Amino acid sequence: MLQFCPSPVSPAGWAEILRDHLSVFESLWQEFPDHIFLVSCTADGDFILEDCNPALQSYIGLPAGKTRHRPVRELVAGPYQETVLERYRQCVSSGKPYTYEETGTVTDSDAVHHWMTLLVPAHGPDGRVSFLLGISRDVTALRQAQEVLRRENELLEQRVALRTAELEMANAQLRQMAMYDSLTGVYSRGVFFELASEALALTRQECAPLSALMLDIDFFKKVNDTWGHAAGDQVLRLVGRRLREQLRGSDIIGRCGGEEFAVILPRQQADRACAVAQQLCDAMCTRPFPWEQQQIACSISIGVAELSREDESIEKLLHRADLALLQAKGDGRNCYRLASGSDLVAL
Known part of the structure; x- marks a missing residue:
């Protein structure tokens, strides 16, 4: 017969442990350099930004009071808005973590950025996805460096192709010189x-x-x-x-x-x-x-x-x-x- 063994930790002890854990999570939330955000999923298919860490707030350029509890569509600008919302819908539909790369602008900024984003769905008691936890890393500098490298490689390939053509032409001229008498134009x-x-x-x-x-x-x-x-x-x-x-x-x-x-x-x-x-x-x-x-x-x-x-x-x-x-x-x-x-x- 099973016997209940009372926890050696008192309620006050559990409270202390929870406070310590919350303190750790709060520290991570405040110091994490990547963008972290929590989005709630409404019954009518809308998405509300419940909270985001300071790194994302700074990027958006709005104080915390003006980003919390606001529809995502109000915070994401232009044609990029529908792309973001569609990613959220796909994660909700699959009910599984979803990773993707996104490109776009934030608010009224014209600067194009690149992010690598992970969405993790959280299910409520009814089994429905009620929240999405997102972590986005800005990979703009990486993509820009890759683009510079691509252009340099393309330029290098063009130079190699030009040099190859020059060498082929030079070889053809040498073959011509070897085959034909340079003065009369007949065979050597x-x-x-x-x-x-x-x-x-x-x-x-x-x-x-x-x-x-x-x-x-x-x-x-x-x-x-x-x-x-x-x-x-x-x-x-x-x-x-x-x-x-x-x-x-x-x-x-x-x-x-x-x-x-x-x-x-x-x-x-x-x-x-x-x-x-x-x-x-x-x-x-x-x-x-x-x-x-x-x-x-x-x-x-x-x-x-x-x-x-x-x-x-x-x-x-x-x-x-x-x-x-x-x-x-x-x-x-x-x-x-x-x-x-x-x-x-x-x-």
């Missing part, structure tokens, strides 16, 4: 031989024809000696341009050194290669090269060679074309000659 020697070797391998695989041209500017030393090296550079530049204008996009043009150029004509037999060679000779000799206020007359000589079974490499094919070039120069220049071993005899 190394790139030309690489592409020509690839074209040769593809030709072998497809059993297709392929021809090569070796060409040289006639009396180029005389151009330099008479007009100067700047004029010679201009002639080289325009020869490169005319080659690109006269040839197909699939043709491979390279500067092999000095005034010497080489061309690979994929899928072209000797007869067609000779026609192209004559076309190039005409393009050079019939149009003088402008230099300052004068015109420089130049011509080219060309050696033509069609790929044969004996040509084990692109170098072997170009060597035969080079021998034909020497023959063209020996025969008076401003002409082309077809290499021995090709199917067509040069005219």
